[in-house]
Amino acid sequence: MRLRGLLLRTGGAAPALDAGADHESRPRRARARRRCRDQGCSDSRRDHLGRPGNDRMDTAIAARRRLGALQRIFGLRDFGVLVAAVLIAVFFSALTPVFLTSYNLFNILRQTAELGIIAMAMTILIVGGEFDLSVGAIYAVTGVVAGVLASRVGVDIWLAAAAGILSALALGALNAVLIASTRINSFIATLATMMVYRGIAMVLSQGQPISFRLDFFMDLFGRAELFGVLPVPVVWFAAWGVFAYVLLHRTTFGVRVFATGDNREAAELAGIKTARVKSIAFLITALASGLAALISLSFLKTVTPTQGTGLELEAIAAAVIGGTAMSGGVGSILGTFLGTFIMAEVRTGLVLLGTDAYVQDAFVGLVIALAVIVNVKLSARK
Numbered sequence: 001m002r003l004r005g006l007l008l009r010t011g012g013a014a015p016a017l018d019a020g021a022d023h024e025s026r027p028r029r030a031r032a033r034r035r036c037r038d039q040g041c042s043d044s045r046r047d048h049l050g051r052p053g054n055d056r057m058d059t060a061i062a063a064r065r066r067l068g069a070l071q072r073i074f075g076l077r078d079f080g081v082l083v084a085a086v087l088i089a090v091f092f093s094a095l096t097p098v099f100l101t102s103y104n105l106f107n108i109l110r111q112t113a114e115l116g117i118i119a120m121a122m123t124i125l126i127v128g129g130e131f132d133l134s135v136g137a138i139y140a141v142t143g144v145v146a147g148v149l150a151s152r153v154g155v156d157i158w159l160a161a162a163a164g165i166l167s168a169l170a171l172g173a174l175n176a177v178l179i180a181s182t183r184i185n186s187f188i189a190t191l192a193t194m195m196v197y198r199g200i201a202m203v204l205s206q207g208q209p210i211s212f213r214l215d216f217f218m219d220l221f222g223r224a225e226l227f228g229v230l231p232v233p234v235v236w237f238a239a240w241g242v243f244a245y246v247l248l249h250r251t252t253f254g255v256r257v258f259a260t261g262d263n264r265e266a267a268e269l270a271g272i273k274t275a276r277v278k279s280i281a282f283l284i285t286a287l288a289s290g291l292a293a294l295i296s297l298s299f300l301k302t303v304t305p306t307q308g309t310g311l312e313l314e315a316i317a318a319a320v321i322g323g324t325a326m327s328g329g330v331g332s333i334l335g336t337f338l339g340t341f342i343m344a345e346v347r348t349g350l351v352l353l354g355t356d357a358y359v360q361d362a363f364v365g366l367v368i369a370l371a372v373i374v375n376v377k378l379s380a381r382k
Contacts, residue, residue, distance in 0.1 A: 080374070081322055081338040088342060092349035099349060106231060108344045113233035114139075114292035116340040118311060119318035120244040121288035123336040125281040126319055127248065129261040129328035130186040132282060134175060135289045135315060137197035139308035142168045142293035144201045147210035147303045157217045165290040171197055172286020176279035194312070201305040211302040222298025233295050240291065245333040247284075257281065261328030317364075318343055321371040342367065 093100040118135050125132055146164035149155040155163070175193055179186050224232045248254040259267040260274045267274050289308075297303045322339030324331030346367055350360045 078323060078332055078335045078338065081335050081342070085338050085342050085345065088345045088349070092345065092352070096349070096352045098352055104348065104352075106229070106234065108341065108348050109234045109237065110231045111348070112340045112344045113231075113237040114296050115311065115314055115318060115343075116237050116337060117240045117288050117292045117295075118285070119315040119322075119336050119340050120241060120333050121285040122312075122315040123319045123322070123324050123331050123333060124244065124248050124257060125278075125285050126316070126324050126326065127261045127328060127331040128257045128278055128281045129264060130179065130278055130281065131190060131316065132175060132285050133187065133190040133312045134171070134194040134197055135285060136308035136311035137194045137201065138168050138171050138286055138289040139293045139296075139311055140201040140303075140305055141171060141197050141204070142290040143297045143303035143307060144205045144210065144305055146294065146297060147212065148204055150214070151210050151212040157214045161217070161294055164294065165287070168286045168290030168293070169283060172283045172289075173279075175286070176282040179282070180275040180279055198305070205303075205305045207305060209302050209304040213301060218298045218301065220298070221295050222300075233299065236291065236295055240288065241333060241337055248331075248333055253277070253280070258329055261330075263329070314343065317368045317371075321368060326372075339371070 089100065098104055118139070122132065122135065142164040145167045146157075146160045149160035149163055150157045171193070175186075175190055178184065178193070179189050182189075220232065221236070222233060226232060226235055248257060256267070256272050256274075256277045259270065259272055260277045264274050293303075293308070296307065318340040319331065319336045320326065320339070321342055322332065322335030322337070324336060343364060346363055347360050350363060355363075
């Protein structure tokens with residue numbers, strides 16, 4: 001009864017535990033407000049002055065706001081990947097001062113161009129709930145078709161390049177039709193088509209490398225430097241990144257991709273033609289493989305039927321490191337760019353340190369494993 005009466009007298013609020021201390025601090029706060037009024041402080045500043053711990057609180061709030069702004073810009077997953085990329089750069093720069101030079105950073109971006117283009121397209125496909133293990137083989141077929149037509153048949157290089165891109169789109173369409181019509185698991189279906197497409201590349205090239213030299217084409221796609229500094233493959237990489245970002249994050253198609261990957265049945269009930277969405281995603285992935293193949297052919301001046309082996313796994317790994325959920329419905333183009341950059345950072349840093357190739361593969365595998373663990377934990381929290 002005494003407690004009930006106390007609560008009634010205080011309006012239901014708990015009584016202050018240290019009223020004396022509060023009464024002692026009131027004169028100080030009043031004097032501070034009077035000084036501020038005399039000096040022309042704003043109303044909000046007068047309200048804050050004299051409150052204990054106010055400066056520390058303001059500093060903490062400002063820091064949290066800055067952190068929150070970065071997280072809003074990059075997204076929670078992307079922000080974590082960005083932090084990881086920065087920490088890796090700091091680690092290798094401490095071991096070798098060459099790592100953070102402009103030449104080395106441009107070299108890293110140059111190395112990531114082909115993989116990054118395919119990985120960004122793969123992100124769209126994975127977000128939509130599918131995989132494509134045939135991208136490395138499509139990459140090889142594109143280069144072989146363009147190389148055979150230009151070098152052995154004598155077709156104009158531009159027509160040969162267009163034929164290579166069309167062949168990539170045709171193989172991507174075959175993947176889409178196969179999976180859409182049969183609903184076979186895309187992992188299994190594209191594993192089969194990967195073997196078929198690799199065989200096509202071997203037959204067309206007769207198992208031999210194809211080399212040729214066409215300066216203007218080489219410069220446009222692979223060897224020139226914009227303003228004498230920026231490698232052309234990096235420009236293609238950036239252009240494709242903008243295209244993929246807008247497509248996935250700023251269009252109705254992107255919304256449909258996320259909805260399809262998150263819950264296909266619910267998306268279909270909402271009127272989304274999920275089979276069409278997935279088919280377009282397969283075509284985009286094939287187009288990315290074709291573009292990457294032309295960049296590689298231009299830079300190396302040669303193409304082999306075994307080119308691109310393992311590229312599909314690296315593309316998936318880059319997407320996963322960047323925060324793309326293997327289950328679909330979650331992912332971002334920016335995150336995949338950072339994931340690709342992290343893989344290149346690790347490889348380049350280990351090369352500068354003089355480590356063997358098998359050690360590099362082991363470290364990259366460790367990074368992928370850690371990324372998958374973090375990805376699973378974040379998905380579980382969601």
